[in-house]
Amino acid sequence: MIQTHPVRSSSPLSFDSPWMVEAETAFKEDYPAFDTTTLLDELRATEYARLDTQGQIYLDYTGGGLYASSQLREHMRLLDSHVFGNPHSSNPTSQAMTGLDEQARAFVLTFFNASPDEYTVIFTPNASGALRLVGEAYPFAPNGHYLLSFDNHNSVNGIREFARAKGAPIAYVPLEATELRMDETVLFSLLEQVRGNDHRLFAYPAQSNFTGVQHSLAWIKEAQDRGWDVLLDAASFVPGNRLDLSRWHPDFVPISFYKMFGYPTGVGCLLVRKAVLAKLQRPWFAGGTVKTATVQGDWHVMADGAAAFEDGTINYLHLPAVEIGLKHLLTIGMETIHTRIVCLTGWLLDNLQSMKHRNGMPLIQLYGPRTTALRGGTIAFNFLMPDGRIVDERLIDRRAARARLSLRTGCFCNPGAGEAAFGITKQLLRERFEDKQNLSTDEYLIALGLQSAGAIRISLGLVTNVADVSRFLQFAQSFLDTFPIEHDLSPRVHC
Ligand SMILES: Cc1ncc(COP(=O)(O)O)c(C=O)c1O
Numbered sequence: 001m002i003q004t005h006p007v008r009s010s011s012p013l014s015f016d017s018p019w020m021v022e023a024e025t026a027f028k029e030d031y032p033a034f035d036t037t038t039l040l041d042e043l044r045a046t047e048y049a050r051l052d053t054q055g056q057i058y059l060d061y062t063g064g065g066l067y068a069s070s071q072l073r074e075h076m077r078l079l080d081s082h083v084f085g086n087p088h089s090s091n092p093t094s095q096a097m098t099g100l101d102e103q104a105r106a107f108v109l110t111f112f113n114a115s116p117d118e119y120t121v122i123f124t125p126n127a128s129g130a131l132r133l134v135g136e137a138y139p140f141a142p143n144g145h146y147l148l149s150f151d152n153h154n155s156v157n158g159i160r161e162f163a164r165a166k167g168a169p170i171a172y173v174p175l176e177a178t179e180l181r182m183d184e185t186v187l188f189s190l191l192e193q194v195r196g197n198d199h200r201l202f203a204y205p206a207q208s209n210f211t212g213v214q215h216s217l218a219w220i221k222e223a224q225d226r227g228w229d230v231l232l233d234a235a236s237f238v239p240g241n242r243l244d245l246s247r248w249h250p251d252f253v254p255i256s257f258y259k260m261f262g263y264p265t266g267v268g269c270l271l272v273r274k275a276v277l278a279k280l281q282r283p284w285f286a287g288g289t290v291k292t293a294t295v296q297g298d299w300h301v302m303a304d305g306a307a308a309f310e311d312g313t314i315n316y317l318h319l320p321a322v323e324i325g326l327k328h329l330l331t332i333g334m335e336t337i338h339t340r341i342v343c344l345t346g347w348l349l350d351n352l353q354s355m356k357h358r359n360g361m362p363l364i365q366l367y368g369p370r371t372t373a374l375r376g377g378t379i380a381f382n383f384l385m386p387d388g389r390i391v392d393e394r395l396i397d398r399r400a401a402r403a404r405l406s407l408r409t410g411c412f413c414n415p416g417a418g419e420a421a422f423g424i425t426k427q428l429l430r431e432r433f434e435d436k437q438n439l440s441t442d443e444y445l446i447a448l449g450l451q452s453a454g455a456i457r458i459s460l461g462l463v464t465n466v467a468d469v470s471r472f473l474q475f476a477q478s479f480l481d482t483f484p485i486e487h488d489l490s491p492r493v494h495c
Contacts, residue, residue, distance in 0.1 A: 020470055020473075020474070023347075023351065023470075023473075024466060024470065027343075027347045027466070030346070030347070030350075031342075031343035031346055031347060033339050033342075033343055034339070034340065034343040034344075036336065036339060037336050037337075037339055037340040037343070039332060039336060040332065040336065040337070040340055040462065040463055040465070041465060043068065043332070043463060044463040044465055046069075047068035047069050047070055048066060048068060048069075048463045049069075050069075051066070051463070054404075055404050056404050056406065057403070057404055057405045057406065057468050057471050057472065058406045058464075058468070059405065059406060059407050059458040059459060059460065059464070059468065059472060060406045060407060060408055060457075060458075060459055061239060061240075061259075061377070061459045061460060061461025061462070061464070062209050062236050062239075062259070062378045062408075062412075062457065062459035062461075063408055063459070064258050064259060064262065064265075065239050065258060065259050065260055065261050065262040065461055065462060066262040066461070066462060066463060067261055067262030067263035067325070068261075068262075068328055070328070071261065071262070071263055071321065071324050071325055071328055072263060074324050075263075075264075075320065075321040075324055078100075078320055079317060082096060083096070084096055084097040084100075084316070084317060085097055086313055086316065087101050087314070087316050088288070097316050097317075100319065100320045100323075101314070101316055101319045101320075103320075103323060104319040104320055104322050104323040105121045105123070105306075105319075107322075107323045107326055107327075108121045108269060108271070108322065108326065109121060109271075111326045111329075111330065112243055112244070112245045112253075112271060113244045113245055113246045113247075114245035114246070114271060115245075115246065117274075118245075118249070118273060118274060118275075119245060119271050119272065119273055119274065120271075120272055120274055120277065120305055120306045121269050121270075121271055121306060122269060122270040122272060122306045122309040122310060123267060123268075123269050123306075123310055123314050123315070123319065124254075124267075124268045124269055124270055124310075125266055125267070125268060125315070126256045126258075126266070126267075126268040127153075127155065127233070127235040127254040127255055127256040127259075127268045128155035128254075128256075128268075129268055130252075130254035130255065130268055130269060130270035131155045131156055131158070131159060131231075131233070131254050132155070132158075133270055133280075133309055134159065134201075134231060134252050134254070134270065134280070135158065135159035135161075135162040135163075136162055136282070136283050137280035137281050137282050137283065137309075138159075138162065138163075138199065138201055138229075138279075138280060139166075139198070139199045139279055139280070139281055140162060140163040140165075140166040140167075140168035140198075140199065140201070141166055141167065141168055141198035141199065142166075142167040142168065142169075142198070143196035143197050143198035144168045144169075144196060144198030144199045144200050144201075145168060145169050145170075145171065145194045145196065145198075145200040145201070146159065146160055146163035146168050146169070146170045146171075146200075146201050146203070147170075147171050147172075147173065147190060147191070147194065147200070147201070147202045147203070147228070148160070148170075148171075148172060148173070148202070148203040148204065149172065149173045149175070149182055149203070149204040149205070149215070149416070150172050150173065150174055150175045150416030150417060150419065150420050151175055151180065151182070151204070151205060151208045151210065151211070151213065151215070151414065151416055151417045151420070152203065152204065152205060152233065152414065152416055152417075153205065153209055153233060153235070153413050153414055154413040154414070154415065155254075155413070156203050156205070156231070156233050157415070157416070159201075159203065159231075163201075168198070169194075171190060171194075172416065173186060173187050173190055173204075174186065174420070175416070175417065175420040177420075179211075179213065179368060179369050179370075180208070180210075180211045180213055180367060180368050180369075180417060180420050180421060181213050181215065181369075181374075182204070182215060184216070184219075187219065188222065191222065191223055191226045191228060192226060199229065199279065200227060200228045200229065201228065201229050201230075201231060202223045202228040202229070202230050202231070203230075203231035203232075203233065204219070204231075204232065204233065205232075205233040205234075205235075205236065205237070206232050206233065206234045206236075206237035206238075206241075206243065207234075207236045207237035207240075207241070207375075207376045207378070208236070208368070208378065208414070208417055209235070209236040209378065209412055209413070209414055210367070210368070210378070210380050210411070210412050210414040210417035210418065210421070210455075210457070211367055211368025211369065211375070211378065211380050211417055211421070212345075212368055212369070212375045212376045212377060212378035212379060212380070212459075213368055213369060213374070213375055214237070214241075214374045214375055214376055216374075217232070217248045220232060220248050220249060220250045221248075221249070224249070224251075229251040229252070229276055230250045230251050230252070231250065231251065231252040231253075231254075232248075232250035232252070232253050233253075233254055234253050234254065234255055235254060235255055235256050235259055236259065236376070236378065237376065238255055238259070238260055239259050239260045239261075239337075239461055239462070240337055240338055240341045240376055240377055240460075240461060240462075241334070241338055241376065242334040242335070242338065245271065249273065250273075251272065251273045251275075251276040252270060252271075252272050252273075252276070253270070253271040253272070254268065254269075254270055255268055255269050255270075255271065256268040257269070257322050257325060260325065260326075260329065261325035261326070261328055261329055261462075262325075263321060263325065264315075264318040264321045264322070264325075266315050266318060267315050267318050267319065267321075267322055270309070272306075274305070277305065277306075280309075282302065282308060282309070285300050285302060286311040286312055287311070287312045287313070288303070288307065288310055288311065288312055288313070288314075289302060289303055289307065289308045289309065289310065289311060290302055290303055290308075291303050291304075332462075337461075337462055340462075340464070341376065341377035341460050341461065341464070342372050342377075344377070344460050344464055344465075344466070344468075344469050345372055345375070345376070345377040345379065345460055346371070346372040347469060348379065348458075348460070348469050348472070348473070349366075349370065349371065349372065349379065351473050351476075352364050352366070352379075352381065352473070352476060353366065353370065355476060355477065355480060356480075357385075357386040357480055357481050358386070358480075358481050359386050361384065361386050361387070361388060362384060363383060363384060363476065363479060363480055364381045364382065364383055364384060364476070365381055365382050365384055365390070366379070366380070366381045367380040367381060367382075367417075367421040367455055368380055368421075377459055377460035377461065377464075378457060378458075378459040378460075379457065379458050379459070380412075380421070380455040380456070380457045381455060381456055382452060382455055382456060383396060383456070383476070383479050385482070385483050385484070386481060386482075386483070387483075389451060390451040390452045391452075391479060391484055392451075392452055392484075392485075392486075392489060393409035393410070393452045393453055393454065393455070393456055394409070394489040394490070394492070395484055395485075395486050395489060396409060396456055397409050398486070398489070399475075399478075399484075400475065403471070403475055405471070405472065405475060407456060407457065407458045408456070408457040408458075408459075409453070409454060409455070409456050409457070410453055410454040410455075410457075410494065411453070411454035411455070412454070412455075412457055418454055418455070421455065422448075422450060424448060424450075428448065432447045432448060433447065440491070440492075441453055441491075441492040441493065441494055442491055442492050445492075453492050458472060
């Protein structure tokens with residue numbers, strides 16, 4: 001049972017106020033495992049020193065991870081001391097690059113403990129690129145199905161358009177109130193209801209980028225045993241958790257590397273089981289994806305394996321930096337990173353939920369799990385005024401920016417989790433939006449009767465420390481017993 005540390009609204013807001021010192025001491029008592037992660041404090045002071053030099057409080061790890069200075073140095077040294085050409089040719093500079101790129105590909109498998117007999121790695125520009133590859137090549141058909149959870153990034157939702165175009169039925173698994181998780185009984189009955197001879201794909205995130213909920217990895221096998229292929233979106237899970245592909249065997253796993261270790265951007269991958277790769281049908285061919293193609297003969301033969309899915313020239317100079325980044329995480333240890341995130345998330349949740357206005361009303365409304373059980377370090381909530389009204393998220397954005405606090409507001413490209421969190425039903429959407437889907441965000445909010453455009457999201461990661469969380473709690477305290485309203489907020493351009 002997690003203890004809470006009540007915060008009195010009369011507490012002074014100084015960083016080393018008695019409350020803060022007391023709370024930190026209690027934190028160390030409640031989360032003794034935090035002491036096993038001190039390596040990360042040392043790294044923060046050396047490899048990530050720019051954060052503190054510039055006074056930045058970075059709480060947007062689900063948006064993007066941060067890189068260590070050594071990752072940059074090592075990559076630059078490599079580039080600066082070699083001559084690299086476009087890979088997959090026989091000249092020496094090309095061969096040098098091919099060797100390093102294939103080494104990076106093999107290292108991705110090693111990192112995820114994936115057998116090269118079972119899995120292959122397709123490099124993509126990002127997780128969305130990996131998802132698009134699945135969507136456009138999956139053999140959806142009228143007797144098949146696309147089943148996905150409400151809780152999904154839009155890049156997974158978007159696959160439904162490929163399914164629809166090929167006549168495949170589409171269904172969503174709803175989220176249950178409060179914790180915003182899927183009900184296992186509902187999920188299993190949906191997995192069982194659907195029969196048919198064509199291919200069936202079930203897609204869900206290992207960790208929600210909205211609520212931080214970690215959905216059960218045991219569902220991978222449950223779905224596969226019922227005849228489904230499984231797409232496990234691991235983009236927001238793998239930066240803070242170990243994904244062991246010798247234990248779990250999803251068919252498709254999209255990833256963006258910058259979310260794991262900050263640098264480089266522009267590289268992601270699709271980890272795919274070789275057994276299902278064979279059933280994908282690419283809708284086109286491109287440079288690098290074919291063994292042969294003729295103009296006059298009007299035919300082409302696709303390359304084998306991953307090569308058939310990497311269109312044109314891959315981001316070859318950046319692939320060695322992927323290996324450098326993965327090795328950096330291994331040196332720290334995914335367990336250490338995970339422990340750190342769990343402890344600080346617990347502390348943050350305890351304190352945020354115990355903050356009350358003087359009239360007893362809570363300071364925040366949380367969307368998602370209340371404790372650290374089965375969740376990651378992503379927390380979505382809204383600040384409430386003493387009368388229960390939601391504080392405009394644009395005002396939070398503005399004040400956070402002044403405090404050099406990087407957080408997010410909106411619906412985080414996850415409309416399904418947002419609809420579940422704010423109680424927006426299908427019927428309401430039908431009633432209010434028939435024939436008028438092209439509204440501005442503000443018109444949309446008015447039509448739905450919402451007070452703000454989504455939620456505030458803070459997300460913890462690799463080098464979050466006690467000071468970051470303390471500073472955020474201080475920021476939160478500044479809203480106690482106030483009615484913050486500003487009249488010059490710009491119109492919202494997106495949710
Ligand atoms: C769960 C999840 N899936 C997919 C994506 C898409 O990642 P990218 O924008 O790097 O393609 C994100 C990005 O935030 C995400 O959080």
